[in-house]
Amino acid sequence: MLEIKNLHARIVDDGTEIIRGLNLTVKAGEVAAIMGPNGSGKSTLSYILAGREDYEVTEGDILYNGQSILEMDPAERATSGIFLAFQYPMEIPGVATMEFLKVAMNEQRKARGEEPLKIPEFLKRVKDAAASLNMDMAMLKRPLNVGFSGGEKKRAEILQMKLLEPKLCVLDETDSGLDIDALKIVSDGVNALRAPDRAFLVITHYQRLLEHIVPDSVHVLYKGQVIKSGDKSLALDLEANGYAGVIGEAA
Amino acid sequence: MNMHTQPQRTPAETALIDAFGDRLSLLPGDGAVMLKRDDAIEAIKHGLPTRRIESWHYTDLRRLLNVVPDFDPAAAAKAIAPIVDGSTVLTLLNGVSSAKAPVVEGVSVQRLFEKLTDGSIAPGLDPYGSDDAIGALNTAFVADGYFVDIADGVELEKPIELQNLQAGGQTHVRLPVRVGAGAKAVIVERQAGEGAALTSSVCQLVLGEGAEVTWLIVQEQPETATHLAQFKAHIGKNAKLTLFVMNAGGRLVRQEIMVKTTGEGADFKLRGINLLAGDTHTDVTMVLDHAVPHTASTEVIRNVVTGKARGVFQGRINVHQYAQKTNAKMACNTLLLSDDGEFSTKPELEIFADDVVCGHGATVTEIDHDHLFYLMARGVDEKSARGLLVKAFVAEVIEELDDEAIVEALEARLDDWFVTHG
Numbered sequence: 110m111l112e113i114k115n116l117h118a119r120i121v122d123d124g125t126e127i128i129r130g131l132n133l134t135v136k137a138g139e140v141a142a143i144m145g146p147n148g149s150g151k152s153t154l155s156y157i158l159a160g161r162e163d164y165e166v167t168e169g170d171i172l173y174n175g176q177s178i179l180e181m182d183p184a185e186r187a188t189s190g191i192f193l194a195f196q197y198p199m200e201i202p203g204v205a206t207m208e209f210l211k212v213a214m215n216e217q218r219k220a221r222g223e224e225p226l227k228i229p230e231f232l233k234r235v236k237d238a239a240a241s242l243n244m245d246m247a248m249l250k251r252p253l254n255v256g257f258s259g260g261e262k263k264r265a266e267i268l269q270m271k272l273l274e275p276k277l278c279v280l281d282e283t284d285s286g287l288d289i290d291a292l293k294i295v296s297d298g299v300n301a302l303r304a305p306d307r308a309f310l311v312i313t314h315y316q317r318l319l320e321h322i323v324p325d326s327v328h329v330l331y332k333g334q335v336i337k338s339g340d341k342s343l344a345l346d347l348e349a350n351g352y353a354g355v356i357g358e359a360a
Numbered sequence: 361m362n363m364h365t366q367p368q369r370t371p372a373e374t375a376l377i378d379a380f381g382d383r384l385s386l387l388p389g390d391g392a393v394m395l396k397r398d399d400a401i402e403a404i405k406h407g408l409p410t411r412r413i414e415s416w417h418y419t420d421l422r423r424l425l426n427v428v429p430d431f432d433p434a435a436a437a438k439a440i441a442p443i444v445d446g447s448t449v450l451t452l453l454n455g456v457s458s459a460k461a462p463v464v465e466g467v468s469v470q471r472l473f474e475k476l477t478d479g480s481i482a483p484g485l486d487p488y489g490s491d492d493a494i495g496a497l498n499t500a501f502v503a504d505g506y507f508v509d510i511a512d513g514v515e516l517e518k519p520i521e522l523q524n525l526q527a528g529g530q531t532h533v534r535l536p537v538r539v540g541a542g543a544k545a546v547i548v549e550r551q552a553g554e555g556a557a558l559t560s561s562v563c564q565l566v567l568g569e570g571a572e573v574t575w576l577i578v579q580e581q582p583e584t585a586t587h588l589a590q591f592k593a594h595i596g597k598n599a600k601l602t603l604f605v606m607n608a609g610g611r612l613v614r615q616e617i618m619v620k621t622t623g624e625g626a627d628f629k630l631r632g633i634n635l636l637a638g639d640t641h642t643d644v645t646m647v648l649d650h651a652v653p654h655t656a657s658t659e660v661i662r663n664v665v666t667g668k669a670r671g672v673f674q675g676r677i678n679v680h681q682y683a684q685k686t687n688a689k690m691a692c693n694t695l696l697l698s699d700d701g702e703f704s705t706k707p708e709l710e711i712f713a714d715d716v717v718c719g720h721g722a723t724v725t726e727i728d729h730d731h732l733f734y735l736m737a738r739g740v741d742e743k744s745a746r747g748l749l750v751k752a753f754v755a756e757v758i759e760e761l762d763d764e765a766i767v768e769a770l771e772a773r774l775d776d777w778f779v780t781h782g
Contacts, residue, residue, distance in 0.1 A: 159737045162729070187739035199734045203752025203759075212748065213738040220739065252752075269738065 110174060110308045111135040111277055117168035117333075118157050127153045129333035130169070135277075135326075138305040142319055142344060143312045145330035146352045151312045152196060154330070155281040158310070159193040160186045173277065188220035192275030194266040196282040201253040206265070209253050210235060214272055238271040242298050259286030267298045278302070279310045284318035296321030316348035329355050367407065375428035376404055379530070380500055383431060387503055390479030400487065400500035413491050418672040418704045419643040421493055424612050425586065429558055432529025437553055439523060443578060443769035447521040447548065450506050455531030457504045466514030466543075472505035472534055481507070484536060484564055494588045494616060498560040501532035512540035512568065519546040519766075526585065528555030534562045541568035541596075546766065549577045549591075552609070556584040563591045567599040569623060574602045576766065578773060581610040583638050590616045595655075597623025604761060605632040606770065607642050608777045617646040621655035621683075630659040631761070633754040635774075636669035636701065637781040643672035650679045650686040650716075659690040662754045665701035666781060674706045675720070681712040690720040695727065695753050747778055 111134065118128040127150045135141045145151050157164050158171065160183035170177050178186055201209075214234075215225040226234070239246055242264050254262050263283055270278055280299070284292055299309070299322050311322055319327075319341065327343040328335045329352070336359035337343065347355065369377075380401045389397065408425060409416035437453040448462050450469065457471040475481045485502075487495030506522065524533055539545055549563060559581070567573055581587045587610045595601050607613055619628055628648065636642055648657055661673050671694070679686045694703045707720040727749050735745035751774060758770045 159733075161733055182742065183733060183736035184739055184741045184745070187737055193737055195734070195737075199730050201731050201734065201749070201752065203754075203756040204735075204748055209735075209738075209748070212744065213735075213740055216741065216744065217739040252756075273738065 110137045110139075111310070112172040113169070114172070115169035116157075116166065116171065118153065118164050118166045121163055121165045126167075127164070127333055128157065131330075131334055133328060133335055135308045135310060137308055138303075139326065140303065140309040140311060140322060140324045142324035142327045143310060143330055144314070144327060144344060144347060149330045150333040151330055152281055155193055155196075155279045155310075155312055158186075158191060158279050159183055184216075187273075187275075188217050190276035192270050192273060192278050194263075194270055194278065194280045194283050196285065198254050198262040198266055200255045200257075202255050204253045206249045206251060206253045207235070210249070210269070210272060213269070217273055234272060238268050241271070241301070242268055243294050244268060260288065260291040263287055263295055264291065267295050271298060271302065276306065277308050277310070279312070281312045282314065283311070284313055284315065292318065292321060316344045319344050331356055331359065370408070370422060370426070372425045372428045373404065373408055373422075376497070377401065379428070379431060383501065387501070388473045388476040390477065390482070392479045392482035393476050393485065396482060396485040397500050400496040403487065403490070403496040404493070404500065409491055409493050415491050415645065415674070416493070418674070418706070419614055419641065421614070424641055427556065427586070429529055429556055435527040435529045435555070437525035437527040440525065440550070440552065442519070442521040442523075443548060443550070443773065444519050444521070444765045447519040449521045449523060450508075452505065452522070452524045452531070452533050454525070454527055454529065455504055455533055457506055461506070464516070464520070466511045467516070467520070468509040468511070470507040472507055472536075473503060475507050476502070481536060488618065494560055494590050494614065495562065497588065498532050498534060498562045498590070501530070501560070502534045502562070503532060505534040505536075508535070508537040510537075510539045510543045510545055513542045514540065515544040516546065519548050521548040521550060523550045523552075524559070524561055525550070526553030526555065526557035526559055526581075528557050530558045532560045534564070536564040538566045539568060539571045539573050542570045543568065544572045546574045546763070547576070549575065551577065551579040551587060551589065552581060553585065554582050556611075557581075558586045559588065561587075561589045565591070565593040565601070567593065567595045567601055569597045569599060571596065571599045573600070574604070574761070574763070574766070576770070577603070577605045577615065578770075579605070579607045579609060579613065579615065580773070581613070583609060583611055583640060585610050586612045588614050590618065592618045594620050594622045595626040595628055598625035599623065600627045602629040602631070602761070604770070605630070605644060606635070606773060607633070607644065608635040608773065610642060611640050613640070613642040615644045617644070619646070620649040620651050621657070622651060624652050624654045626652070626655040628655075628657040630657070630661075631757050632661040633757055634661070634663040634671050634673075635754070635777050635781070636664065636671045637666045639668045641670045643674070645672070645674040647676045648678065648688070650677065650683040650688060652680075653682060653684045653686070655683065656687040658688070660757055661692040662757050663692070663694040663703050664697065664750055664754060665694060665703050666697045668698070668700045670701070671703040672706075673703075674708070676708040676710065677718065679709070679711040679713050679716050679718065684713050684715045686713060686716040686718065688716070688718045692722045693753075694722075694724045695750060696724055697727070697750070751778060
């Protein structure tokens, strides 16, 4: 589903190279965990997948279902099924959350040649999704993410993911800022979406999240490269011994 | 060369002076009113204000007012649907009031030409000062309007909508409104029409003790019209006035706002949105006098500038010497969406009291790229995402009004503007 080949990318503003020859393959139905120390390029990778303009790909390619996505803007990537759950979701004053959800869902339907949702059907979907994440509908009457706590923002991201039904879900440190109860709710939400035709890229610092969202593969990112890949036992090994050993091996 | 010659009159000045001569016999008024008209046209004969006059620095009326249409007795404007269903509608169609004004209990409505004819409103016709060109223009030519009196204690369930609609030519109207003690009302002032009209419109509002009024100015003139307007208010003891101004049209627009707190506990809120497009010029100029102790005000103006549009906000707050414990805050935020557009902001605080809290701030920004990325990352295409963010920037001010019917009505006007200009 996702094939990243020898990817090199830098920050547009100052030219700093962050991703330096990254290779990664994720199959449909797979949950791949990306781990790595601070500054290894994890968040940058998620932004590049979503199409943020602050980064420039200088070499290599990203293939999604066999097609390069490098020339697609963020909206085109999203309507083709790529979803990024942000580490720090933006607060957007003045944009009502419900209105935003309706626009986003209908824009994606439009791009797929489907009719816009009727209001009752839309409301039903939002209510069901909110209930499954233990979210209060009153929260959704507020402007998008404004005044939401860290945990509420993360839930709102998963809510959007549920409603938009993407095929490739990129979760950027979705566990940060969550207490243990919220972590369980969010993880259950993600697990409920696991399907043979859907893949997940779960970016995290800690093994903790991977106890709830059990990965099929684990990849260690360091200095913009995948330096080691393995199964879920690799995450346990990292938790026990830290990154130093793996980095030493690779060097 | 003679150093003392008056500068040559502009075609617009000449047209106004000639029109006055032509119209004089048709203008209503007793001796007192006609004297005020003569004084007013004298002021215009001295020349329209230029950028050398401080209050007109960013709107050089002499240069910008380059077309003055003739009066057009054949122009026929049609009433429009009110922005809130069920409102009591008072129409001024090409400057003429209706003989069949609707009746609302506790509200007395008189056609203004009657009050001009009997001279009873003569004292209110004096311009604000020597640089009050709009006041002078209106006093010279005003022919009609409505005088509205809301009795003490009356709480209106439905808004009153004053529709001032043009179909070309010139119209000059005046709307004195008195709201009695403890009365509550929502008043909508619609300014719209078609064609290249020249309009002057002066509202004079007096709020009695404890009265509460929300006044909405919805200006949607065509991009060929010249709209010169004044809103003057006195806010009595413990009275509350929320004034909402929406400018979404007009070729040359100046909306002046002159407000005075006259009783302790008076509260004034100004909220404004200027949606500027095309090759147009829009100026909102406020002069607020905190004239007594313990009064409060907040002003928030949001501007969206596209195309070659130019906008101005001048906000002057005078805190008089005895007006201790004044609390005043003013903000003007602009979203500049084009390289050719411009917006000038001039906040001024003149404070003679020593125990007050006053502040002001102004910002000019572009669309936030992080916000744009977030919306696009959810599949919203760039054009729609930009539209959502621009609308959000101004909708924030509308939502503050906290009255569902009004918020919905104004958002519908906003959507209309975005459909045409988005």
